[in-house]
Amino acid sequence: MVRCDILVIHRYRSTDNAVAYVSVPPCDSSQDFGELLETEKGADVVFEVGDETVAAHRCVLAARSPVFAAELFGPMKEGNVAAAGVVRLEDMEMEVFKALLRYAYTSSLSLQGMANDHITCRKILVAADRYGMGRLKLICEEWICECINVDTVVTILALAEQHHCEGPKQACFDFLADPTKLRAVMVTSGFQHLWESCPSLMMELMDM
Incomplete structure (x- = not known):
């Protein structure tokens, strides 16, 4: 006696001729959060930068930055946030801070329209x-690597050393590996200043 099991398929659709009945659009949360920043709806903290102010949302900033989280909700809160919910920022330009805020809300950075965009990026x-x-720091590092030339390499190298940016630092070393470029840079006042202020970095360059 031979036993056979038969499977009956009631519905079948070829994947080659599949019809998409539902179209799911790309995630638009960055746009929604961007509009939240622009409209300031529900904002609960104000930042003073120079003579200007900008409003934002504590929860968004705290979720995006451990430093904001500490300043707005942690032990540092009392010393940084005034009773009226105002935070005074020193050593910061409004153009730079707005770019920081926009990234916090949208995960994107645009330097278009900014004056001296390579300086602003730094x-x-x-x-x-x-x-x-x-991640924002890495985006800036990537962009700065494209801005290295005889006039900028010393400044970028010093910046990379101070803020532990290995990518730009290596890019500067690779640029200076060309003897012609190195000679052009060595006669600049910036190079002499870097030699005096950071001799260990110069020794690393010479060893390379």
Whole structure:
């Protein structure tokens, strides 16, 4: 006696001729959060930068930065947030801080329209390092690596050393590995200042 098991398929759809009945759009949360920043709806903290102010949302900033979390909700709160919910920021430009805020809300950085964008990018890198926003710092590092030339390499090398940016540091070393470029840089006042202020870095360059 032979036994056969038969499986009956009631519905079948070929994947080659599949019809998409539902179209799911890309996630638009970054746009929604960007609008939240622009409209300031529900904002509960105000930052004073120079003579300007900008409002934001504590929870968003705390979720994006461990430093903001400590300043707005942790032990540092009392010393940083006034009774009216105002935070005064020193050593920060509004253009740079707005770029930092926009990244916190949208995970994107745009330097378009900024004056001296390569200089602004370096300042944003410093701010990102200050607030522990690692991915933003890496975005700036990547962009700065494309800005290395005879006029900027010393400044970028010093910045990379101070803020532990291995990518830009190596890019500067690779740039200076060209004897012609190195000679052009060595006669600049910036190089002489770097030699005096950071001799260990110069020794590392010479060893390379």
